[in-house]
Amino acid sequence: MKRAEGLTITEVLVAMLLVLVMATSVSPMLTATMSNNSSSRTRSSALSAAETWIERYRSGQEPLDTVGPCVEVPTGKVTCTYAYDHSFSGDTGIPSHVSDAANLKGQFERFRSVLEATPVSSGSNLSLWELKVQVFWKEKEEKSVTVYTRFTR
Known part of the structure; x- marks a missing residue:
């Protein structure tokens, strides 16, 4: 009797079992990778938001006194909380x-920002300020990035 070409049911079941074992062992790693990718993307967006705040201060678009969400203390330090x-x-x-x-809402709505501008020194026409920008976001717990710079105004 001549054997028919093809696979037996046993061979098919063993192959399916091997594929199932491999898929089960790889799926936790794949899930962790996707989670880390999402977290990294959010952190990059938060850094971009911090850089936007810095550019807005350098260009004079943000206040250095008590107005709106900004509060100035007697030392001259201005803290803005969004x-x-x-x-x-x-x-x-x-x-x-x-x-x-509209642009600000699109870039900052996912974040909470705390901006601290501290006068460092002043000359006849300009003052040197140190700016600390903290941008927070929520994942499982609240995370943040902090960026520092100095600028004149």
Whole structure:
């Protein structure tokens, strides 16, 4: 009797079992990789948001006194706190927030930002400021990035 070409049911079942074992062992690694990728993407967006705040201060678009969400203490330090999903169009004391509200909302709505501008020294026409920008976001717990710079105004 001549044997028919093809695989037996046993060979097919063994092959399926091997594929199942391999898929089961690889899936936790794949899940962890996707989670880390998402976390890295959010951190990159937070760094971009921090850099945007720095550029806005350097270009003079952000306040260095008490207005809107910003508070100045007697030492001259100005702290601005923007909650998650802050309404920039409601910051009527800061004209650049009202005019750029849609762009600001799109970039910052997922984040909470705390900006601290501290005067370092002043000359006849310009003052040197140190700016600390903290951008927070929520994953399983709240995470943050912090960026420092100095600028003159």
